[in-house]
Amino acid sequence: MSDIFSDTGIIDIVIACTLVEWCGLWLLYRYTGRGLAPVELRLTLLSGLCLMFAVRCALSGLPQFLVMLSLLAAGATHVVDIRRRWKS
Numbered sequence: 528m529s530d531i532f533s534d535t536g537i538i539d540i541v542i543a544c545t546l547v548e549w550c551g552l553w554l555l556y557r558y559t560g561r562g563l564a565p566v567e568l569r570l571t572l573l574s575g576l577c578l579m580f581a582v583r584c585a586l587s588g589l590p591q592f593l594v595m596l597s598l599l600a601a602g603a604t605h606v607v608d609i610r611r612r613w614k615s
Contacts, residue, residue, distance in 0.1 A: 538583040545576060570608035577601035 549572050553565045581597035 535583050535586050538579055538586065542576060542579050542583070545572060545579070570604050570611070574601050574604040574608060577604060 549565075549568060552562055552568060556562045556564060577597050577600040581594050581601065584593045584597055
């Protein structure tokens with residue numbers, strides 16, 4: 528059990544669950560019209576996925592520039608998401 532927390536296994540599970548969640552929400556919206564539109568979720572989920580990828584890169588021992596690029600991508604998508612939602 529402790530092996531799943533000592534490597535990238537848990538991050539892979541969280542990434543997979545996030546993608547399954549997005550697909551489920553997309554299908555719900557597409558077939559029922561209920562819930563949030565996929566356009567409303569894409570940047571929020573992308574920002575979170577970039578953060579998870581940064582953690583995965585760090586745990587895998589990949590080069591630090593990949594961790595920094597992932598964090599930069601997460602921050603940039605977050606800023607774009609907030610700016611898009613901002614009401615004057």
